[in-house]
Amino acid sequence: MNAAATGYNFAFLDEGTKKMIRRALLKAVAIPGYQVPFAAREMPFAFGWGTGGVQVTASVIGAGDVLKVIDQGADDTTNAVNIRRFFARMTGVRTTERTRQASIVQTRHRIPETPLAEGQILVYQVPMPEPLFRLEPRRQQTIALHALADYGLMNVRLYEDIAQLGAIARTYDYPVRVNGRYLMSPSPIPKFDNPKMDMNPALQLFGAGREKRLYAVPPYTRVESLDFEDHPFQVQRWSQACAWCGARDSFLDELIVDDAGGRLFVCSDSEYCGERRAAGRRGPAPTAARHDPLASVKGPP
Amino acid sequence: MYVAAKGGEAAIEQSWRLLAAERRGDPALAELSVAQIRSQLRLAVDRVMSEGALYDPELAALAVKQASGDLVEAIFLLRAYRTTLPRFGNSLPLDSAGMRLARRISATFKDVPGGQVLGPTPDYTQRLLDFALLADGAPPPPQASEPLPAPVPRIETLLAQEGLIEPPPAGDLEPADLTREPLLFPACRPARLQALARGDEGWLLALGYSTQRGYGNAHPFVGEIRRGWVAVQFIADELGLAIELGEIEIVECSLVSQFAGNDRTPPQFTTGYGLAFGGAERKSIAMALVDRALRAAELGEPVSAPAQDEEFVLAHADSLDASGFVQHLKLPHYVDFQSELELLRRLRAAQAAGAGAARADGQEAA
Numbered sequence: 001m002n003a004a005a006t007g008y009n010f011a012f013l014d015e016g017t018k019k020m021i022r023r024a025l026l027k028a029v030a031i032p033g034y035q036v037p038f039a040a041r042e043m044p045f046a047f048g049w050g051t052g053g054v055q056v057t058a059s060v061i062g063a064g065d066v067l068k069v070i071d072q073g074a075d076d077t078t079n080a081v082n083i084r085r086f087f088a089r090m091t092g093v094r095t096t097e098r099t100r101q102a103s104i105v106q107t108r109h110r111i112p113e114t115p116l117a118e119g120q121i122l123v124y125q126v127p128m129p130e131p132l133f134r135l136e137p138r139r140q141q142t143i144a145l146h147a148l149a150d151y152g153l154m155n156v157r158l159y160e161d162i163a164q165l166g167a168i169a170r171t172y173d174y175p176v177r178v179n180g181r182y183l184m185s186p187s188p189i190p191k192f193d194n195p196k197m198d199m200n201p202a203l204q205l206f207g208a209g210r211e212k213r214l215y216a217v218p219p220y221t222r223v224e225s226l227d228f229e230d231h232p233f234q235v236q237r238w239s240q241a242c243a244w245c246g247a248r249d250s251f252l253d254e255l256i257v258d259d260a261g262g263r264l265f266v267c268s269d270s271e272y273c274g275e276r277r278a279a280g281r282r283g284p285a286p287t288a289a290r291h292d293p294l295a296s297v298k299g300p301p
Numbered sequence: 302m303y304v305a306a307k308g309g310e311a312a313i314e315q316s317w318r319l320l321a322a323e324r325r326g327d328p329a330l331a332e333l334s335v336a337q338i339r340s341q342l343r344l345a346v347d348r349v350m351s352e353g354a355l356y357d358p359e360l361a362a363l364a365v366k367q368a369s370g371d372l373v374e375a376i377f378l379l380r381a382y383r384t385t386l387p388r389f390g391n392s393l394p395l396d397s398a399g400m401r402l403a404r405r406i407s408a409t410f411k412d413v414p415g416g417q418v419l420g421p422t423p424d425y426t427q428r429l430l431d432f433a434l435l436a437d438g439a440p441p442p443p444q445a446s447e448p449l450p451a452p453v454p455r456i457e458t459l460l461a462q463e464g465l466i467e468p469p470p471a472g473d474l475e476p477a478d479l480t481r482e483p484l485l486f487p488a489c490r491p492a493r494l495q496a497l498a499r500g501d502e503g504w505l506l507a508l509g510y511s512t513q514r515g516y517g518n519a520h521p522f523v524g525e526i527r528r529g530w531v532a533v534q535f536i537a538d539e540l541g542l543a544i545e546l547g548e549i550e551i552v553e554c555s556l557v558s559q560f561a562g563n564d565r566t567p568p569q570f571t572t573g574y575g576l577a578f579g580g581a582e583r584k585s586i587a588m589a590l591v592d593r594a595l596r597a598a599e600l601g602e603p604v605s606a607p608a609q610d611e612e613f614v615l616a617h618a619d620s621l622d623a624s625g626f627v628q629h630l631k632l633p634h635y636v637d638f639q640s641e642l643e644l645l646r647r648l649r650a651a652q653a654a655g656a657g658a659a660r661a662d663g664q665e666a667a
Contacts (some may be wrong), residue, residue: 008385014385014387037483037484037485039480039481039482039483041384041480042377042381042383042384042621043381044383045573046621046624046628046629047621047624047625047626047630048378048622048624048625048626048627048628048629049393049625051625067656071632071633071644072633072634072635072636073636075309076309077633078309078312078313078633079632081309081310081313081634082313083534085310085313108632109634109637110636121337121523124476125599127626127629138486138612139485139612139616140486140487141487142613166371166649166651167644167647167648167651169648171637171640171641171642171643171644172636172637172640173637173640188637189636190636190637190639190640192640193642210622210625212484225438236640236643238643240499251636251639252639253635253636253639254639254642268635268639270635
């Protein structure tokens with residue numbers, strides 16, 4: 001990778017701002033799940049496009065880090081490409097698509113299928129950090145509810161789903177309780193990924209730039225998805241396997257493959273799918289080779 | 302035929318080139334220069350400087366050019382640059398009474414010390430399309446006018462002599478700075494005013510308008526609008542005295558509205574305040590309306606209308622926040638949508654099974 005672009009500080013933000021953000025992150029780590037306000041800066045990305053995650057990554061990244069960026073689980077979605085390029089330009093650090101090689105993984109809407117290890121940092125881009133915002137839009141109110149650990153609103157909401165639909169109708173951004181205390185938004189990851197947050201050996205940092213909040217889940221912290229004794233939390237399951245790699249344990253995206261509405265189910269995690277195929281695994285789709293989701297970023301061999 | 306909806310670096314780079322070509326337009330026409338924009342699209346530049354929170358006409362004009370005239374995008378560009386600049390400290394409060402005036406009107410008094418000065422305004426142009434501008438005709442120059450007197454006292458000061466208007470807030474408050482501290486609620490008035498000054502003109506215009514139509518109890522008068530040049534002064538620690546950094550052009554609006562009074566305060570006029578760079582006069586009036594509406598709680602008035610709701614008004618005022626989050630809907634949401642699809646199919650299957658079972662039960666009974 002080329003050296004960092006000149007004319008800007010390492011990782012774009014000035015050192016004073018990074019220090020301010022790292023202080024807020026320390027507080028967030030000390031109080032798992034608690035939302036710490038911070039003065040988010042305008043970034044050269046639009047608010048709502050990952051500015052919180054970008055500011056967190058910019059504040060913790062060093063010259064020796066190796067960065068992976070994913071959006072919807074994939075390394076090659078345009079927004080992930082854009083953010084990865086930004087850090088490559090602004091820091092000169094090595095980037096990777098391999099979860100195991102990365103020291104920092106910035107993500108939007110997924111947790112990698114490959115398990116994280118101690119020493120790794122997972123940075124989430126968060127649109128709405130307040131888990132109660134659909135129930136109580138006023139910050140002044142929700143701050144009090146968190147202080148009192150008064151989460152009745154959310155429990156009633158989930159109960160009403162069961163009463164009306166027979167099941168909890170939250171499929172992503174499914175609320176969790178961290179370390180037995182704070183109700184927290186896991187960001188809009190599918191609830192499929194929620195169990196990966198629990199007792200994860202990696203440090204999980206959450207940045208909401210537009211809403212100007214940071215929060216964190218330290219390594220090996222309890223993260224429970226809300227549920228009821230008679231309606232235990234369950235994750236999505238597919239009747240299909242990945243059409244390309246045959247995985248039955250990963251989150252599958254649905255592709256509409258022809259004008260007649262034909263469907264194909266494939267791994268949303270492009271690295272996981274690619275690794276399995278590299279190891280010779282194949283799914284039921286005969287055309288799998290022509291649809292390599294990593295082809296566009298791999299470039300010529 | 303399936304087309305991969307995933308794009309890589311090549312697609313992004315091509316989108317940059319297409320955007321640049323679209324911005325340039327017809328290459329047979331002369332390219333618009335930043336100097337032309339700065340000089341001839343002044344009100345666009347002024348709005349971008351105001352909401353971009355950076356007084357730099359050249360960079361604002363560059364942003365307007367780069368954004369192909371999309372002012373909200375230009376404001377974003379300027380803010381993203383501004384955020385990289387060091388912050389030296391607070392300037393001294395501007396002395397707008399000492400303004401070198403270009404325009405000054407009051408709607409509350411027919412004549413005022415210093416006089417009414419219309420200045421450059423589109424208010425009385427009759428809004429007829431001027432087809433002469435289609436050709437390249439130079440307009441007739443304005444008549445030479447006498448230089449305006451300075452300093453001209455502010456109307457508020459005159460009202461205050463009779464005790465009819467609330468006293469100005471204590472001047473020693475440390476100014477808030479939302480670029481260094483997040484906006485928390487309830488906010489102090491300096492933070493509120495800063496958020497309004499950076500706020501989107503359209504949002505403030507609509508909210509201000511709503512207070513005039515009964516959503517909030519506003520009976521305001523324009524005490525004064527003044528536009529002109531004021532000196533910015535800064536105390537440099539090394540020198541220990543105030544030095545003048547230069548002049549900026551501002552427009553200031555002071556609205557006067559009634560206040561019924563309470564046990565502690567006799568009935569008096571209260572003010573709403575608006576300030577913007579250059580000639581962004583509409584913005585300054587809208588800001589003053591909203592500032593006054595947001596003082597409802599402080600003045601013991603009922604808080605019932607959207608424009609009086611501090612968190613609602615300020616949390617949605619910033620065009621960078623709003624534009625970014627609204628447009629983030631363009632980003633892929635495959636994973637969340639997939640989760641919803643799966644749920645919807647499961648719920649429909651469960652309902653169909655339930656309905657089928659219910660029908661079967663009914664048939665058995667019959």
